[in-house]
Amino acid sequence: MAALVERVNDAARLVPRGAVYALGLLPAVWIAFALFTGRLGVDPVLEAEHRLGLTALQFLIATLAVTPLMRLTGIKLIRLRRPLGLLAFTYVVLHFLVWLVLDMQLFWAQIAEDLVKRWYIILGMAGLLAMLPLAWTSRDAALRRMGGAAWRRLHRLTYLAAAAAALHYLMLAKTLTLEPLLYAGAVFGLLAVRAIPRRPRNPARA
Amino acid sequence: MRRLTENDVTPKALWLNRRALIAGGAAAAGAATWPAGQAVAATGLEPNTWEEITSYNNFYEFGTDKDDPKRYAGALTTAPWSIAVDGLVARPGIYDLDALRGFPTEERIYRFRCVEAWSMVIPWNGFPLAALLDRVEPLGAARYVAFETLYRPSEMRGQQRAILDWPYREGLRLDEAMHPLTLMATGIYGEDLPNQNGAPIRLVVPWKYGFKSIKSIVRITLTEDEPPTTWNMMAAHEYGFYANVNPEVDHPRWSQATERRIGGGLFARRQPTLMFNGYADEVAGLYRGMDLTAQF
Incomplete structure (x- = not known):
């Protein structure tokens, strides 16, 4: 097991961040292509909207999974967390x-009304707004300027964004269907894992 | 001297209304005949394509995604088919679909407005529900008509999970059911109804949200009291018994003021939703004196 983790970590170190961005943007390119060439079915606007939203949620979940994965298995994908988060933000904006x-x-007029009356719209917008400062402070320079502690505190807004996104998706459906429940389960599961007290990194050896 | 039957006690308001409307309805029905050229000119409505109408459906019996019905409804056997008619009628019984097909069918091009704020225009073939009800002779005490969809989980995979309280149920007030615009549809574009659109026979009530237009009907019950209806049982504050299309009464989670017309292309304009889906002249009288924000 330890050997396997080492090999995954070695491999992860070799992945260029640019490749993560390029791969991560492929769904957007495909959706745009399909949208403009009539490949999204009878209601292309709604289909594109839903696929982009769902992809955003998937990247948010991937971003949230990085730390628990490291704690539970030792697999270190921390280098890739920023690209994952920025990809999530890109899909939210699209x-x-x-x-x-x-x-x-x-x-x-209708948008303004929706923004004060409709909970799923309010939650979606809250998620988007929560991600703005995160995207803004995503570069190393911002991290250095803010200092690690303040930066980490600010970036806990990710939790809020992910929770808002999961509820936003759940509230859209006319009935409780499996898919939004699974996504909400993943998001809140990954948030709950963070509440578990951390074990000391090096248990005192006698 | 002729003996009075239950039939003779149809409320006066109802039959007066019915007569006035039959005159209007007949003109509309006559105009709405295929081929397309004439019909479009007459109604001013351009129907959606066969492809659009048959591949974008809400029919949770086959799954909750819009393309599930087209994908899975092929499993449904629609012959033989019969409708049980019971409750407050003089002539209850099991009516074979072939017997019902004896009613003269008409072509009706109707707007179709989903509660999810999208819409289509659909050229239905069918006969007025009033013709069927006249044959089974509602008793004087009957005030509502309840409908039930087939429950057959072996062929309707969506029913294998409790997404809704199966079987799907809908209902109308008797005067709504007798209205000449209220159609029992058996076809689209002159073809038999595809399974995903509610084969072999479904209701179409064009001034109400689409979920009222119950599909694949196997039972019609005349009742004295307002019958329970599926979406209303699921979330009464979101889906009323009447469910009349009304741009001024929002769904609690979204606006009903405008709608996206399916098939208009990427940049088609959102359209303002019309009161009673554009059929106010024909049906507003049914609801005179009612508070439509309370009885939505």
């Missing part, structure tokens, strides 16, 4: 833009 421009078509 999801938001499709909603704003193609779905709501800039009907400001």
